[in-house]
Amino acid sequence: MRYPVLFIVSLLLLILAGCASQGELDEAAIMRIPDAVPKFEPLAKSGNPESYVVLGQRYFTQKSARGHVERGQASWYGRPFHGRQTSSGEIYDMYAMSAAHKTLPLPTYVRVTNLENGRSIIVRLNDRGPFHADRVIDLSYTAAVKLGLKRSGTALVEVRTVEPKRPVWDVLAGRD
Known part of the structure; x- marks a missing residue:
């Protein structure tokens, strides 16, 4: 049972990699x-x-993301940064569900809701930014397409941390 799932996931990744090497994925592929x-x-x-x-402004990294909720403008970054190193040391992939935030710990998972159209996604924070006073999060190209803000460039969003579910063995063992 496990091997067919791994085969399908591997095949899907190969197809996406092939599409990416031919140029940008189309929006239908990105939505999947x-x-x-x-x-x-x-x-x-x-x-x-x-x-x-950054740019003369000091930012203080939060020790915890628990319970974080904020509203503000989201923007996105794409091709010029694709393949470059992020603040976390990872390589930026414009087709990943990732984002940049000024102060939340890296990595942190957040639900981003576009308050203009109601679309909602979960992304993994792995970079710092955006360094514009009115923006709270900088989304990957894919995240921007899925939220419906690629064309406009920005949108009013809510950013809310998402806590990972604790594995059942940790709960049974009494670990936090």
Whole structure:
């Protein structure tokens, strides 16, 4: 049972990789890319300093993302950053369900809801930004397409942290 699932997932990844090498994926293919799945992960070794300065502004990295909710403008970043290193040390993939945030710990999973059309997605924060005063999150190209803000460039959104579900063996063992 497990092998057919792995085969199908591998085949899908090969197809997507082939499409990406031919140029940008079309919006129909992008809409089939699944949301990020929250899971427990250690904090990134880079990207989580106590504070950092960009364009003369000091930002303080939050110690915890628990219960974080904010509203503001979302924007997106794509091709010029594709393949470059993110603040967390990972390579930016414009086709991943990822995003950048100024202060939440990396990685953190958040639900982003476009308040203008009601669409909602889950992304994994792995980068810092956006460094524009009126913006709260910078989405990957795929996340922007799925939220319906690719063409407009920005939209009013709500950003809400999503806690990973604890594995049943941790609950049974009494671990937090």
